[in-house]
Amino acid sequence: MTLTLNLPPELEQYxxxxxxxxxxxxxxxxxxxxAKSIAVEQKQSEAADVLQSWIDEDVxxxxxxxxxxxxxxxxxxxxxxxxxxxxxxxxxx
Numbered sequence: 001m002t003l004t005l006n007l008p009p010e011l012e013q014y015x016x017x018x019x020x021x022x023x024x025x026x027x028x029x030x031x032x033x034x035a036k037s038i039a040v041e042q043k044q045s046e047a048a049d050v051l052q053s054w055i056d057e058d059v060x061x062x063x064x065x066x067x068x069x070x071x072x073x074x075x076x077x078x079x080x081x082x083x084x085x086x087x088x089x090x091x092x093x
Contacts, residue, residue: 015033070083
């Protein structure tokens with residue numbers, strides 16, 4: 001595919017300098033930068049999808065696990081004072 005772009009002078013100068021430093025043509029440098037940018041964006045999108053899938057997983061299971069963890073932490077203490085008292089839920093934790 002042939003693509004014609006009108007670049008601002010600063011961007012054009014940047015591409016020329018980068019191409020010279022890498023020993024590439026301006027076209028090759030532009031393709032390299034474009035491919036790298038697309039690859040980074042795809043990885044970010046994939047990571048966001050994975051994180052969203054973790055968030056969307058069984059919410060009830062996550063809540064049950066959280067409740068168990070809080071209970072276990074409260075029970076496994078030398079003090080009778082609870083770390084996570086129910087009356088402070090939403091206030092301090």
